Amino acid sequence: MVRVALRVFAMIVLIGLPFAWFAGRTVGEIANGLVAASLVIPALTVFLTVVVQPLALGVHTAGIMGRTFWGARRHLAWNRVTELRADASSGVTLLQIVGRSGDPVLWTLPDVIERPEFQHLASQLATPESPLVGAGRYAA
Secondary structure, X not given: OHHHHHHHHHHHHHHHHHHHHHOOOOHHHHHXXXXXXXXXXXXXXXHXXXXXXXXXXXXXXXXXXXXXXXXXXXXXXXXXXXXEEEEOXXXXXXXXXXXXXXXXXXXXXXXXXXXXXXXXXXXHHOOOOOOOOOOOOOEO
């Protein structure tokens, strides 16, 4: 999460610095802006940890561990995953990992499923027909 927050800070600096300079800001005003932006980094890190960390998946040989809509941690066996669904009703695209009838529905971010590390593990542990194998194959 710290890396994400630092990248956001770098984007703010790289984009904001030239705009501030061309807008006629003094060096002191630009320095104050950089200090203010650097104070946002700890808050952004905490925010990202609280919001994004619960959407992470645990990968095990028996299946995946994730959170349901209500936040409960549940396990879903590799062979019980039937479908991936995209849900953007909150304004942020989230993926639902749907199992067979009676199984929990796990929620995560598309980036988690599409990561090469996850795809490598899923291709070794899940069946080739699993919707988890092959990034980007989910219904909207």
